[in-house]
Amino acid sequence: MYRILTLNNISVKGLSRLPRESYEISSESSQPDAVLLRSFKMHEMEIPETVKAIGRAGAGVNNIPVDKMSERGVPVFNAPGANANAVKELVLAGLLMASRNIFPAMQFAQTLEGDDATISTAVESGKKNYVGREIHSKTLGVIGLGAIGLRVANAASALGMKVVGYDPLISVENAWRLSRNIEQAVSLDHLFSQCDAVTVHVPLIEPTKGLVSKERIESMNDGAVIVNLARGGICDDEAVLAALDSGKLSGYVIDFPNGALLNHPKVISFPHLGASTGEAEENCAIMVADQIKEFLEDGIVRNSVNFPEVVAPRGSGDRVTLAHKNVPNMVGQISTALANAGLNIAELVNKSRGDYAYTIIDLDGSVDPAALEPLSSIEGILAVRHLTGK
Ligand SMILES: NC(=O)C1=CN([C@@H]2O[C@H](COP(=O)(O)OP(=O)(O)OC[C@H]3O[C@@H](n4cnc5c(N)ncnc54)[C@H](O)[C@@H]3O)[C@@H](O)[C@H]2O)C=CC1
Numbered sequence: 001m002y003r004i005l006t007l008n009n010i011s012v013k014g015l016s017r018l019p020r021e022s023y024e025i026s027s028e029s030s031q032p033d034a035v036l037l038r039s040f041k042m043h044e045m046e047i048p049e050t051v052k053a054i055g056r057a058g059a060g061v062n063n064i065p066v067d068k069m070s071e072r073g074v075p076v077f078n079a080p081g082a083n084a085n086a087v088k089e090l091v092l093a094g095l096l097m098a099s100r101n102i103f104p105a106m107q108f109a110q111t112l113e114g115d116d117a118t119i120s121t122a123v124e125s126g127k128k129n130y131v132g133r134e135i136h137s138k139t140l141g142v143i144g145l146g147a148i149g150l151r152v153a154n155a156a157s158a159l160g161m162k163v164v165g166y167d168p169l170i171s172v173e174n175a176w177r178l179s180r181n182i183e184q185a186v187s188l189d190h191l192f193s194q195c196d197a198v199t200v201h202v203p204l205i206e207p208t209k210g211l212v213s214k215e216r217i218e219s220m221n222d223g224a225v226i227v228n229l230a231r232g233g234i235c236d237d238e239a240v241l242a243a244l245d246s247g248k249l250s251g252y253v254i255d256f257p258n259g260a261l262l263n264h265p266k267v268i269s270f271p272h273l274g275a276s277t278g279e280a281e282e283n284c285a286i287m288v289a290d291q292i293k294e295f296l297e298d299g300i301v302r303n304s305v306n307f308p309e310v311v312a313p314r315g316s317g318d319r320v321t322l323a324h325k326n327v328p329n330m331v332g333q334i335s336t337a338l339a340n341a342g343l344n345i346a347e348l349v350n351k352s353r354g355d356y357a358y359t360i361i362d363l364d365g366s367v368d369p370a371a372l373e374p375l376s377s378i379e380g381i382l383a384v385r386h387l388t389g390k
């Protein structure tokens with residue numbers, strides 16, 4: 001029986017991929033084999049030694065101590081692209097809300113009272129206070145052309161915006177999928193200097209902290225809009241608030257409000273709502289539950305953010321998986337240890353990613369667990385698992 005600890009509500013469609021005959025799923029499991037979560041902040045949590053894998057039903061992993069898990073040989077999985085359409089739609093909604101003064105205009109409409117003729121008169125005289133700007137023909141900068149940025153860029157272009165993109169690490173696949181109308185910015189400064197609106201779709205990591213800075217905002221066109229449904233911290237909020245007050249910016253759309261932003265009339269705050277659609281919640285939960293199941297049952301690593309992708313069909317015998325440091329002679333030492341124990345390797349797959357590597361070994365027949373003990377004492381081996389033949 002595998003034990004799964006859930007730290008947030010995970011869509012039942014996803015949880016149903018883990019059959020109850022072999023999976024015990026609980027929000028209180030004390031010795032879990034794996035953890036499933038969404039935005040729960042794990043940094044301060046004592047993560048039990050029994051945990052072999054962590055599955056983030058979403059994209060961002062800044063709420064998970066990924067480096068610590070790597071050192072323990074624990075893969076962290078996410079669900080790339082599974083909520084991207086949901087975020088794209090809310091980005092477009094936010095951009096339109098900011099450009100057309102939709103929220104204050106709705107608030108005004110809700111205050112109207114009286115008979116239909118009185119309301120109609122008030123509507124026609126009041127609407128002049130909410131005149132907006134069209135997004136058509138305006139220039140949108142999209143920073144980060146991953147699953148979300150790619151979709152936002154293509155959709156905004158289809159709506160008639162001029163779109164400029166920036167992503168020095170864009171994947172070949174996404175470069176192919178990007179509309180040919182999207183222009184490439186040679187630098188972030190180049191991007192900001194030509195934009196009426198900028199939307200950020202990068203992870204919150206050291207190089208992206210404060211990426212939307214005072215100087216870059218100042219270089220934008222007057223009355224510009226910033227959209228941040230990525231993470232708080234990517235924009236310099238103090239600089240954004242000053243620019244809203246001076247009129248340099250006309251709106252700031254944020255999915256991560258804080259005390260300073262909440263009460264500003266030009267800030268459109270959402271309660272971390274980007275991925276909150278039934279479709280996205282299901283997609284993420286299904287993807288990540290499948291990945292956790294494959295890992296627990298067969299040692300397969302797919303869509304991990306800290307270990308390489310290693311996919312190998314099961315042989316008939318036992319399987320050994322090893323998470324280890326990416327250093328010379330690791331495979332040599334592993335093979336020697338197995339040979340010393342009289343074990344024959346039927347298949348071996350080894351892949352590396354940065355400082356870490358992962359090896360799957362299928363052995364001939366079944367194996368006494370004691371014979372595998374020497375593997376754990378090889379320097380640089382982080383985690384060893386023995387999966388009995390199917
Ligand atoms: N508000 C919400 O509910 C949601 C927010 N997010 C946030 O959006 C972020 C992006 O999500 P996805 O597009 O799915 O991730 P992704 O991994 O598909 O794309 C991220 C892109 O950013 C690029 N990038 C990384 N560093 C960069 C830099 N310094 N400058 C420019 N580009 C850079 C990468 O090359 C990659 O193409 C997530 O990390 C998460 O923080 C994601 C989903 C939901």
Ligand SMILES: O=C(O)CCC(=O)C(=O)O
Nearest residue numbers: 038039058059060275276
């Ligand atoms: O699960 C959620 O609602 C948060 C989604 C998110 O922020 C992400 O996927 O990075």
